[in-house]
Amino acid sequence: MQQSIFQNGTFPACPASFNMARHTLGHGKTPDKIALEVITAPGQTESWTYQALELAVLQTAGGFRQLGIKPRDRVALRIGNRAGFPILFFALNALGAVPVPLSGMLTDAEVRPMLEDLDAAMICADIAVENPACSQVSGHEIDTLHDSQAIEFVDTFADDPAYIVFTSGTGGRPKGVVHAQRAAWARRMMWQGWYGLQSDDRVLHAGAFNWTYTLGAGLTDPWAIGATALIYTGEKAREIWAKIAAAQQPTVFAAAPGVYRQILDSSGDLARQFSSLRHGLSAGEALPVSILQGWNTRTRKPIYEALGMSEISTFASHSPNSAYRAGTTGMAQPGRKIAVLDSTKQPVEIGQQGLLAVHHSDPGLMLNYLNQPAPSDEWFITGDRAVMDADGYITHLGRNDDMINAGGYRVSPQEIVNVLLTHKGIRECIAMELLVKRDTSVIAAFYTGKPQSAVDLKTHCALGLAAYKCPRKFIHLDTIPRSENGKLLKAELRKGYDWKDNDDA
Numbered sequence: 001m002q003q004s005i006f007q008n009g010t011f012p013a014c015p016a017s018f019n020m021a022r023h024t025l026g027h028g029k030t031p032d033k034i035a036l037e038v039i040t041a042p043g044q045t046e047s048w049t050y051q052a053l054e055l056a057v058l059q060t061a062g063g064f065r066q067l068g069i070k071p072r073d074r075v076a077l078r079i080g081n082r083a084g085f086p087i088l089f090f091a092l093n094a095l096g097a098v099p100v101p102l103s104g105m106l107t108d109a110e111v112r113p114m115l116e117d118l119d120a121a122m123i124c125a126d127i128a129v130e131n132p133a134c135s136q137v138s139g140h141e142i143d144t145l146h147d148s149q150a151i152e153f154v155d156t157f158a159d160d161p162a163y164i165v166f167t168s169g170t171g172g173r174p175k176g177v178v179h180a181q182r183a184a185w186a187r188r189m190m191w192q193g194w195y196g197l198q199s200d201d202r203v204l205h206a207g208a209f210n211w212t213y214t215l216g217a218g219l220t221d222p223w224a225i226g227a228t229a230l231i232y233t234g235e236k237a238r239e240i241w242a243k244i245a246a247a248q249q250p251t252v253f254a255a256a257p258g259v260y261r262q263i264l265d266s267s268g269d270l271a272r273q274f275s276s277l278r279h280g281l282s283a284g285e286a287l288p289v290s291i292l293q294g295w296n297t298r299t300r301k302p303i304y305e306a307l308g309m310s311e312i313s314t315f316a317s318h319s320p321n322s323a324y325r326a327g328t329t330g331m332a333q334p335g336r337k338i339a340v341l342d343s344t345k346q347p348v349e350i351g352q353q354g355l356l357a358v359h360h361s362d363p364g365l366m367l368n369y370l371n372q373p374a375p376s377d378e379w380f381i382t383g384d385r386a387v388m389d390a391d392g393y394i395t396h397l398g399r400n401d402d403m404i405n406a407g408g409y410r411v412s413p414q415e416i417v418n419v420l421l422t423h424k425g426i427r428e429c430i431a432m433e434l435l436v437k438r439d440t441s442v443i444a445a446f447y448t449g450k451p452q453s454a455v456d457l458k459t460h461c462a463l464g465l466a467a468y469k470c471p472r473k474f475i476h477l478d479t480i481p482r483s484e485n486g487k488l489l490k491a492e493l494r495k496g497y498d499w500k501d502n503d504d505a
Contacts, residue, residue, distance in 0.1 A: 001349055002349065002350045003348070004339055004340035004341075004347050004349065004354065005337070005339040005347050006338055006388060007332070008193075008333060008337075010335055011188075011189055011363075015158065017155055018156065018157065018158040018184075019154065019156045019181055020090075020162045020163075020183070020184040020220075021090040023184050023185065025050070025053060025054045025057060025090060025223055027224075027226065028054075030050050031049065033049060033228070035049060035050040035228060035229065036228070036229050036231070037231075037248065038233060039232040039233065041234055042240070042243040042244050042246070042248070043248075050223075050226075056087050057090045057091045058152070059091075059147070059148050059149070060088060060091035060145045063144070063145030063148035064091060064092060064095055064097065064145065067145075069122060070097065070121075071156070073098065073122070074097070074118045074119065075092050075099055076111075076114070076118060076120050076123040076124070076134075077089060077101050077124050077210070078103075078123060078124065078125040078127075079101075079125070080126045080208075081208040082209065084142060086219050088142070089163070093162055093181075094154065096160070099163050100114075100118060100120070100164045101163075101212065102114065104126065104127075108129050108130050111132075112131075112132065114166060114176075115129075115134055116133050118164070118370065120133070120134040121135070122135045123135075123136050124136075124137045124138070124142050125138045126138065159180050159182065159367070160181050161178050161367060162180055164178050164370060167310035167311070176369060176370025176371070177311050177366050177369060178366055178367045178369070179366050179367065182364075183363070186313075187216060188221075189333045189334055189336060189364070190217075190221065190317070191221065193317060194281065194304060194306045194318075194333060195217070195281060196252075196304075198225070200227065201222065201252050202227065202230060202249060202251050203221075203228070203250065203253075203254065204230040204241075204248065204250035205217060205218025205229070205231060205253075206232070206241060206253070206254065206255035206259045207254075207256070209231060209233075213256070217281060218231060219231075238262040239266045239268065242274065243273070245277065249276040250277060251276060252279065252280070252281065253277055253281070254280070255281070255282065256282065256283070256486035257285055257286070257288060258480075260287075260295055260303065261291055262486075264291065264298060271299055274301060278301070278320075279301055279302045279304055280295065280302070280304070283307075285488055286396060287305045288417075288421055289418075289421070290421055305317060305330065306318075307330075309382055310366075312365050312380070314333070315333055315358055316329055316333065316338060319333075325391075325393045328394055328395050329394055329395070330394065331391070331392040331393050331394065332392060332394075336362055338357065338358055338359070338388075339388075340352070341357050342355075345357075345381070350388060350390050351387060351388075351389065352387065353385060355382070355386075357379035357381050358382060360380055383399055383400050384396060384398070385398060385400050397414055398412045398413050398414040402432070404432065404433045405441075406469065411469045413431040413432055415465070415469065416470075419460070419465050420445055420457070420460070420471075422460075423457065426447045426452070428447065428448045430446045430447075430480060430488065430490075430493060431443060431444070434497055435498050436499055442472035443471045444474075444475060445457070445473070446475045446480065446493060447474065447475070447476060448480055454473075457474045458474075481493055
């Protein structure tokens with residue numbers, strides 16, 4: 001019996017003395033090279049050399065020190081989509097403090113309990129938070145931090161805390177994920193395991209500065225290897241990315257699947273506009289085959305998909321250095337060890353469904369959840385359901401907490417989506433369990449494209465799904481709700497459709 005465990009070689013250990021900011025910006029190899037182009041419109045950029053960026057980071061670190069911030073202090077960053085965000089982030093890390101990115105879209109009511117959980121020393125906010133549970137720097141004060149005397153990178157250890165990100169909790173309350181300094185070293189496993197990253201690359205990321213996907217794939221990794229990062233801060237109309245690509249000549253483009261779909265909805269000559277591109281990168285949610293095929297056809301370039309989560313970033317992917325296997329999200333990146341486990345945390349047989357897990361020795365794995373002990377089990381359970389084949393390729397079946405209970409059977413929503421997307425009238429689709437009345441739920445499919453009759457869609461589903469997996473409700477939408485970074489907003493999708501106690505009133 002072959003077990004579902006796969007280790008993709010080994011990776012050099014992180015040095016014991018290690019600082020994420022020094023690793024990312026302190027290499028000093030290319031001081032006059034452009035590290036960052038902040039794009040306000042196609043062809044209009046604000047450029048930062050590596051030398052200027054490092055100096056701004058170390059001067060800002062000096063400003064934080066003058067304000068009393070010490071190593072291990074936690075500082076929340078409620079900063080909008082501008083270059084000030086990564087400067088503040090890496091300045092705090094250079095000082096040995098712990099930056100905590102918060103979305104600028106969060107309300108004061110949402111921010112305050114996070115600050116309390118953090119026991120934050122300070123919050124830096126573009127728009128001041130009323131009555132924060134810590135000291136506050138905002139507005140003009142933020143922009144003057146870099147007027148201070150530069151300091152040196154503080155010596156930290158690989159296992160010291162480096163930053164904290166908040167992720168959605170199953171109970172509805174966000175959880176803080178504490179990452180170590182070594183997380184930046186572990187990201188090197190993605191350089192060839194996903195990106196095919198080179199020092200002469202120009203990496204265009206479609207996300208905002210304060211999104212963790214952008215912070216990692218769009219900034220930290222390009223800078224650590226000496227490449228150029230391109231970030232757009234203007235209005236994100238569907239035609240804009242092709243225009244930016246034509247003007248800025250990126251070699252790698254990173255985005256969520258929804259952004260690729262928007263680009264494919266435009267009418268331009270994508271092959272010409274993206275001619276400088278070697279390939280695209282996709283993460284954040286499953287990449288539909290229709291988008292992958294459409295992109296290949298329109299641009300004649302591949303997209304490499306990765307699977308990850310806030311607790312470890314990406315860990316399984318396709319890459320230019322591995323053979324593509326349709327229907328999978330690739331294999332463990334070089335140096336990583338993953339498994340598919342049963343409910344007792346034992347590996348299942350190859351080809352059997354189970355819970356995807358990452359070995360606790362992975363240097364990219366979080367230290368712990370905020371205010372909770374460090375995980376001690378051999379495997380960290382990701383919460384994703386998956387199947388592993390004999391060569392180590394992973395087929396993602398969706399989140400375990402998204403699994404649908406249909407008449408006692410557990411159904412993967414991704415399996416339903418895969419079948420519905422083969423219908424010629426459907427462009428985009430989401431499947432989930434909806435409560436239709438007290439104690440009664442059904443499988444529902446939300447879709448965009450041309451409105452279809454429920455009878456036709458049920459017939460189509462029956463050709464590829466067992467009867468218990470077929471949706472009972474089909475809901476046509478003009479658009480699927482997504483964040484500005486293209487990520488699915490499931491809570492918004494449910495509004496108006498889930499049954500509530502007062503529906504019987």
